[in-house]
Amino acid sequence: MLKFKVDTRRNGFESAVVTEGLFDESLTELNRRGYELISLQQNVDLRIRSGLGARICQKHNFIKEGAVYHKGERGIIVRDSPYL
Numbered sequence: 001m002l003k004f005k006v007d008t009r010r011n012g013f014e015s016a017v018v019t020e021g022l023f024d025e026s027l028t029e030l031n032r033r034g035y036e037l038i039s040l041q042q043n044v045d046l047r048i049r050s051g052l053g054a055r056i057c058q059k060h061n062f063i064k065e066g067a068v069y070h071k072g073e074r075g076i077i078v079r080d081s082p083y084l
Helices: 023-032 040-050
Strands: 003-010 013-019 066-068 076-078
Touching (some): 003 040, 013 023
Antiparallel strands (some): 003 013
């Protein structure tokens, strides 16, 4: 059973989280409710504006970009995640 919760409402920004579900189920639920994944830059800005005690990023969160790794090589970040 998916659990939906708005976890941040600040300065015109609203963030939500879905727990108790797989990633694809959670993303579908967020999209259904009008939410979308934020970019890495938006995530950094939000974290800075929210301060040290902010809940954002305390455990983990997902962003639009994706990381691609090949064994023995440096990873790269791509603008559009190949996993979404």
